[in-house]
Amino acid sequence: MQGKKAHQESLFIQFQLSDHVPADNFYRRLKGILDLDFLYQTTSKYYGKEGQKSIDPVVFMKLMLVGYLENINSDRRIIASSGMRMDILYFLGYSLGEELPWHSTLSRTRKLFGEQVFLELFKQVLKLCIDKGLISGKRQAVDSALIPANASKHSMVERMVMEDASVFSRELNDNIEKEPVKPEAPKENNEDNNKNDQEKKDKKGPTNQTHYSPSDPDSRLTTKPGKPMKLYYRAQMSVDTASHFITYIQAFKGNQTDNSSLPAILPQLIANLSGSHVSRPEEILADTGYSSGKAIRALTANNLKGYIPNPGRYKSSREDEGFIYDDQYDRYVCLMGVELPFRRIESAHDEPTVYKKIYESNISDCKNCPFKEICANKKGFKKLVDSADKPLYEYMRKRVESPKGKQMKSLRSSTVEPVFGSLINYTGLRRINTKGLKQANKGMLMAAVAYNIKKLLAHKPKKIKELKMPVIKGINGLLYRLFSSFIRHYPLNPIPSF
Numbered sequence: 001m002q003g004k005k006a007h008q009e010s011l012f013i014q015f016q017l018s019d020h021v022p023a024d025n026f027y028r029r030l031k032g033i034l035d036l037d038f039l040y041q042t043t044s045k046y047y048g049k050e051g052q053k054s055i056d057p058v059v060f061m062k063l064m065l066v067g068y069l070e071n072i073n074s075d076r077r078i079i080a081s082s083g084m085r086m087d088i089l090y091f092l093g094y095s096l097g098e099e100l101p102w103h104s105t106l107s108r109t110r111k112l113f114g115e116q117v118f119l120e121l122f123k124q125v126l127k128l129c130i131d132k133g134l135i136s137g138k139r140q141a142v143d144s145a146l147i148p149a150n151a152s153k154h155s156m157v158e159r160m161v162m163e164d165a166s167v168f169s170r171e172l173n174d175n176i177e178k179e180p181v182k183p184e185a186p187k188e189n190n191e192d193n194n195k196n197d198q199e200k201k202d203k204k205g206p207t208n209q210t211h212y213s214p215s216d217p218d219s220r221l222t223t224k225p226g227k228p229m230k231l232y233y234r235a236q237m238s239v240d241t242a243s244h245f246i247t248y249i250q251a252f253k254g255n256q257t258d259n260s261s262l263p264a265i266l267p268q269l270i271a272n273l274s275g276s277h278v279s280r281p282e283e284i285l286a287d288t289g290y291s292s293g294k295a296i297r298a299l300t301a302n303n304l305k306g307y308i309p310n311p312g313r314y315k316s317s318r319e320d321e322g323f324i325y326d327d328q329y330d331r332y333v334c335l336m337g338v339e340l341p342f343r344r345i346e347s348a349h350d351e352p353t354v355y356k357k358i359y360e361s362n363i364s365d366c367k368n369c370p371f372k373e374i375c376a377n378k379k380g381f382k383k384l385v386d387s388a389d390k391p392l393y394e395y396m397r398k399r400v401e402s403p404k405g406k407q408m409k410s411l412r413s414s415t416v417e418p419v420f421g422s423l424i425n426y427t428g429l430r431r432i433n434t435k436g437l438k439q440a441n442k443g444m445l446m447a448a449v450a451y452n453i454k455k456l457l458a459h460k461p462k463k464i465k466e467l468k469m470p471v472i473k474g475i476n477g478l479l480y481r482l483f484s485s486f487i488r489h490y491p492l493n494p495i496p497s498f
């Protein structure tokens, strides 16, 4: 007989939210392991003694977390989605029908709390992972990714020259003894030339030196290979190579280079892992972007061993160019036997903190050389430039080219790159939705917290494998099987029958 469901709404029902959230539900399990009570103490300094009650800091942080766990990057949508999910309401400590906080309180509270609060939460979750024995700590892979800022390149405006600076420059100009002005040669089309100059400037577009974004002054113009120039922040991250948990994350300005960031990354990375029974980081794996004399010195200062390939432009030897290095006298000798002694240290034009060693031959030595045309410069001598940090680069080259160094290279790319992919695509880090470096840092910390939590709850202890008898192949295997079958049928010590 065909059935037909009749519906009569009950007037009174008995309902308990916890009865409707299964024991293995993600948020129920998360509620069981995540204790955020430390937030009451940490955030108490942001509140006064009087006035209206604020949003509960634990509820705020849980709502933030829900946003990153569910890959929702709008405060309004976080509240709307949470209200429709029984498991999230249970996680937040709300009942069905109970009104959730207004969405704008989320952005106000996010601005109110300092970065330290978010860093504290990151450390608490990291500690949970460490306590479960999931983090080794010994070897860390470091990498960075550009995350689009919440500002458009087209809204950038020209930086104003400081008033004081202009006064100072005017005074300087007044004090300069003026040379007699040479009469300028008449230009045929002065107006056209000015127009062309302006057009060239416009075509070149804004730069970080000349322009800034008024809506987000901390964002910086930069580009990824094959992508247009945009305003970005840079996420620096380190991942434990044993377990792929995130052990450090921080926002930097988009145009800050990786090698200049490494000295700031290392102490914070060590601090994140300190105070736990996990071993102190010993090895750092990074790509060639992190290579510089300063970065290698920072590794040594923090008692760390690095596996960082030297930059492509670094030359370990000049033998292919016909110059042999003589380390006893710190000089090069060319194929004609002419010496190029060390002359001086120079700083690089683009990076004033990078120093170079200059080796030069004498003009008189090169005067009659048959290779002068292709070897010497216009002034008639040969100039060789070496990095002043050559011993450091050589130390790193030997490490990277060793068999272990080659293993570390493939380990680095297989560890950190998938984690960035996951953060960007599934954990709310596709773009920064806030303004300013501090706010960007808070967002990155929350994305890393959500990533670590997902990984922690997905972890299942490994089952102990059953022992299997070895499979013996060939004639030996046949004999073994025949012998075992014989023993089964005719045991050596048969059980006596009574």
Ligand code: SF4
Pocket: 334, 335, 336, 337, 338, 361, 365, 366, 369, 370, 371, 372, 375, 376, 381, 382
């Ligand atoms: S030009 Fe000078 S440095 Fe170059 S090969 Fe000749 S002698 Fe040597």
